[in-house]
Amino acid sequence: MKEIKGIRITTNASLKNLNTYKIESSAKYLIHVETLDGLINILKYLKENKIKYFILGAGSNIVIDNFFDGAVIKLDGLKKISVNKNIVTAEAGAMMASLSSASINHNLTGLEWAINIPGTVGGSIVGNAGAYNKEIFDDLVSIKVLDESLNIKELKKDEVKHSYRHTDLKEKPWIVLEATFKLENGNKEESLKLIMDRKERRLATQPLDMPSAGSVFRNPENDHAGRLIEECGLKGKKIGGAMVSLKHANFIVNTGNATSNDVKNLIKLVHDQVKEKFGVDLVLEQEIIDWK
Numbered sequence: 001m002k003e004i005k006g007i008r009i010t011t012n013a014s015l016k017n018l019n020t021y022k023i024e025s026s027a028k029y030l031i032h033v034e035t036l037d038g039l040i041n042i043l044k045y046l047k048e049n050k051i052k053y054f055i056l057g058a059g060s061n062i063v064i065d066n067f068f069d070g071a072v073i074k075l076d077g078l079k080k081i082s083v084n085k086n087i088v089t090a091e092a093g094a095m096m097a098s099l100s101s102a103s104i105n106h107n108l109t110g111l112e113w114a115i116n117i118p119g120t121v122g123g124s125i126v127g128n129a130g131a132y133n134k135e136i137f138d139d140l141v142s143i144k145v146l147d148e149s150l151n152i153k154e155l156k157k158d159e160v161k162h163s164y165r166h167t168d169l170k171e172k173p174w175i176v177l178e179a180t181f182k183l184e185n186g187n188k189e190e191s192l193k194l195i196m197d198r199k200e201r202r203l204a205t206q207p208l209d210m211p212s213a214g215s216v217f218r219n220p221e222n223d224h225a226g227r228l229i230e231e232c233g234l235k236g237k238k239i240g241g242a243m244v245s246l247k248h249a250n251f252i253v254n255t256g257n258a259t260s261n262d263v264k265n266l267i268k269l270v271h272d273q274v275k276e277k278f279g280v281d282l283v284l285e286q287e288i289i290d291w292k
């Protein structure tokens with residue numbers, strides 16, 4: 001592939017450490033983006049040469065496929081966060097925990113929940129990530145995206161259709177570049193206390209010591225996916241290296257060498273058994289990637 005400034009390319013790269021399930025997978029090209037110009041130039045090159053590409057955040061909400069005969073692009077060099085009074089702007093490759101910490105360190109409140117999200121700002125905008133009755137769109141003012149013609153567009157929050165763990169960006173070929181938030185003045189000590197309480201609760205209830213991609217299914221209205229799965233007797237159910245967590249039934253964990261198919265088959269089994277027993281059609285929160 002041609003030399004382009006502002007990117008780093010690896011060929012035949014393993015993606016095992018780039019998805020939180022730690023599923024073995026590889027891509028023909030892995031591209032680390034260091035500058036916006038680098039991103040635009042590599043996209044031009046990929047489009048001209050009809051090479052498929054996929055934008056990967058922290059890989060914490062996906063069931064990755066085995067092999068991608070194209071380019072996986074990581075925006076990990078685009079991670080600047082700036083704070084001006086109560087306006088916080090973060091580039092898409094910044095981690096949610098860094099965004100949360102930067103806000104708290106400036107005595108701003110609203111993004112404490114984001115400290116526990118092991119994803120990027122870009123991936124979290126696309127999926128409208130959230131926790132504790134908050135979601136990323138709550139404090140959002142606007143985003144910048146790169147559209148299919150490689151033009152940068154600014155979209156106000158209301159120009160993006162968003163609902164619980166969903167946005168219409170999922171259906172668009174756009175790349176999120178940046179997000180701007182307006183936060184309230186807060187108190188660092190109070191924010192840190194809130195974070196510590198929640199951290200303890202997460203450690204007690206979630207299998208954070210094993211590779212996973214967080215909640216598998218969305219909670220149905222007025223119920224919990226975990227309760228339905230547990231009542232089907234599925235805690236500990238295994239397919240290959242994938243297992244329904246013993247700690248939290250709405251988590252699937254990798255016990256060692258889970259393949260993409262192990263996780264997908266276990267998701268299907270859980271879905272079908274809950275449907276059969278309760279008539280509830282659980283909706284996936286994670287995204288199954290199909291690169292064929």
Ligand SMILES: Cc1cc2nc3c(=O)[nH]c(=O)nc-3n(C[C@H](O)[C@H](O)[C@H](O)COP(=O)(O)OP(=O)(O)OC[C@H]3O[C@@H](n4cnc5c(N)ncnc54)[C@H](O)[C@@H]3O)c2cc1C
Binds near residue numbers: 020130176177
């Ligand atoms: C232990 C654990 C706990 C979790 N807890 C929560 C929780 O409380 N709440 C919650 O909402 N989620 C939670 N998650 C899930 C996950 O962290 C979030 O959904 C996160 O927002 C995903 O971001 P990501 O960068 O990992 O996206 P990825 O998984 O890498 O990508 C998700 C999708 O976004 C696309 N994408 C990524 N970046 C961009 C971009 N810049 N432009 C366009 N498209 C892009 C990808 O192509 C893909 O389609 C948890 C996960 C784990 C492992």
